[in-house]
Amino acid sequence: MTVPICTRSGDIIEPLMKPQWWVRCKGLAEPAMEAVRNGKLEITPMASEKEWFRWLENIQDWCISRQLWWGHRIPAYFVRIEGQDNDASSSDYWVVGHDEAEARQRAEKKFPGAKFTLEQDPDVLDTWFSSGLWPFAVLGWPDKTSDMEKYYPTQLLETGWDILFFWVARMVMLGIYLTGEVFCHAMVRDAQGRKMSKSLGNVIDPIDVIQGISLADLHAQLEAGNLDPREVVKAKKGQSADFPDGIPECGTDALRFTLCAYTSAGRDVNLNVLRVDGYRKFCNKLWNATRFALMKLGDDFVPRAETGLGGAESLAERWILHKLNIAARDVNAALAEMNFMAATTAVYSFWLYDLCDVYIEYIKPITTPEADPAARRSAQETLFTCLEQGLKLLHPFMPFVTEELWQRLPRRASETSKTICLSAFPEPRAEYESPAAERDFDLVMSIVKAARSLVADYHITSKATVYIAPTTAAAHALAAAEAAGICTLIKGCSEVLALEPSASVPAGCAVLSVNDEVAVHLMVRGRVDIDQEIKKIEKKMSKADKAREALLAKTKIDDYTERVPEDVREQNANKLSNYDAEIEALQQAIATFLTLKGSN
Known part of the structure; x- marks a missing residue:
């Protein structure tokens, strides 16, 4: 590619003490700083903005001559006049041009009537100078092309903080101005925090992470390179320590998601391949969950034409739609702030902890052919909405698996896009907002967790009978309505019974209190040593009593009401x-x- 270094910038590029070519940077630094000051150029995070000013305020002249094998050859020509012993170190006998023909025209004008030959400078341009020309050179500059008018100046540049000055500042200076934003991502290091180096053997090729590679093949790559034999030995040791079993095949989506999940306003990313492999497993869970959900929908399922509520949603449905709303809100806000870590965390949590671990499991009894048709249809509609919107939220970070799964979903009548790429990105919907459903379902999940804890403590693996003992009518109504779903989420549970507030708990139960409204009891009669269980309960009671007395003492201090905020006193x-x-x-x-022991 021809690099016309003089067409628009001849006043700042000049030869000094040939063979070195220099750029006078003092006059260019101030406009680049002013672009940030007046808001035309935004740099994220703020720490990188400080780096910008630190470099530019102390900028020096820039030598752009390099004696390298590869690069853009400097379009400067030495004019060797016949019969004269020209001095190549003098700038008087040098001309520049797009090509040799243009340089010859300038030489003829500079030395009229003289016979001469032209010798192009063998040096190449500094890498950062060539890179700095990139935004406009590729668009046809210096001509006023349609591409230049349409695409320049650019709007967004994603780059590493370590080359903010070497590349970005040079682009801004050479382009005179650049509008938009510059997002500086973290420096990617190895799992131990070391900068990646060929000699250390810790450089991770993205292709190797995507496709997988054995340790032997990693070693072979080192041997095929140009490292010194002693460095090869050192690098092999590093590879053997970091990747004793090679690198597993993780796929493109897992690698992409990992890098986004790592990316925050910090400067360093310690890339651990095991974490990439963990997100590969998440891709598998996503795939299996979606395929399972499609089975629950059935081959003949046709969703409602428009996204929205049907009016008969259960508590679990209102809860998961509320969680979907939170995820949509958080992802949109995080993307607007370029906080990719927060965005990936929000969508990952929704898929794994809300949709897969809870809702899909919770509705299993409702989506059987024997279930009430109206309840089954409503649960299916909500499940479809979560799949459809959840895949869209995840798509920016895992484009391939989400496209594949989205293509397998049935379509709403209102959906005209043929690809998830062009489908509307989810946004929060007021009708999905339901703090009351979140509060009630949180109590349901607290009951589930208490029951699971009891089941684990007493090593009961099957046919567990759980009693929910509420103290209020509202808590009883909630527990009774959600008993089937609670039983589904308690592994090994055969029955969940919600007792009336006035009813007695059957003898032979272990207990765990959820709050002042609900306690969970697990029938353990005939499965445990009663004396040992009484001792366990006494320990729990002693611990709870000590915690209560300690807190009570804090509330009896002088001026408690005046000194302690109201919200803390309420807590x-x-x-x-x-x-x-x-x-x-x-x-x-x-x-x-004790009663049970006496009867025995």
């Missing part, structure tokens, strides 16, 4: 109420075990 009151409920439930459990 302390709730904690004390929960401690009282827990201790009471544990006392009842001991009493039932």
